[in-house]
Amino acid sequence: MFDKLKAATPEALAQSNGFKEVRRYVAGRPSVALPTEAEVRRQIEERAYAKGLAEGREQMRLEEAARRENDAAAMSRLEISLGRIDGDQAAVLAERLKLTVLELCETLIDAQSVDEVGLEKRALKVINMLGDAGPRVLKLNPLDMELLAKRLPEGIVVQADPSLERGSLRMETADRGMEDGPQVWRRAIADAMSSC
Incomplete structure (x- = not known):
């Protein structure tokens, strides 16, 4: 491998082609722009x-x-x-949970019982469910009657019933009736909770 190498004598150097131009050092090469601040x-x-x-x-x-x-x-x-938890503790815990649920439901029932818009929607739904079942009488708590009597369709007789809790309504016809309100809701919740 080293056989092909020539000794770097002055005569050998004089016969070489000399220095060659390297492209990267040529003046015409494109310059790289520095980024701005x-x-x-x-x-x-x-x-x-x-x-x-x-x-x-x-x-x-x-x-x-x-x-x-x-x-x-x-x-x-x-x-x-x-x-x-043993059996007695489980029963106590279950009872406490039931009471908690009932208290939460009571809070919602109280809010719904004074909701005029909700009462009006429920009254109209009951009226529509009974359709043309003859003379229809809608019984309301006296305070609710003042709010709703003028907003209900014609042909519905509205009567005050002080025995009804606020937010309750009872629709009666000659052969049937429907009731809705806080007492009905409480009974439904109590029935559901008794099966737990």
């Missing part, structure tokens, strides 16, 4: 935004994993606690 700033901002976004996502992923772990631990503790 605005472009540099934009690139820095883009990198910083991407880095912040990635860090934020990672933080969110870690927090979500920690939340799931905490939830799983809490569920495990709850399962263990519920597993330790």
Whole structure:
């Protein structure tokens, strides 16, 4: 391999073609434009935004994993606690849950019983359900009667019935009747809860 190499003698160097032009050092080569200050700033901002976004996502992923772990631990503790409840404690817990549900329902019933729009819709629905069943009498609490009497269709006799709770209505015809309101709702809830 080294046989082909010539000794670098002055005579050998004088016979060589000399230096050759290298393209990258030629004056006509295109120059690379340096980015402007605005472009540099934009690139820095883009990198910083991407880095912040990635860090934020990672933080969110870690927090979500920690939340799931905490939830799983809490569920495990709850399962263990519920597993330790004996028959008497279970009955007490069931009764407390029923009372809680009844209290929540009572709050909703109270709100619905004074809802004029809801009462009007329910009254119109009952009127439509009974259709042309002959003379129809709609009984309402006196306070509700003042609010609804003028908004109901013609042909409906409206009577005040102080025995009815606010938000209640009773529609009577010659052969049948329908009732709706807080007392009906409470009975339905109590029936449903008694089967639990």
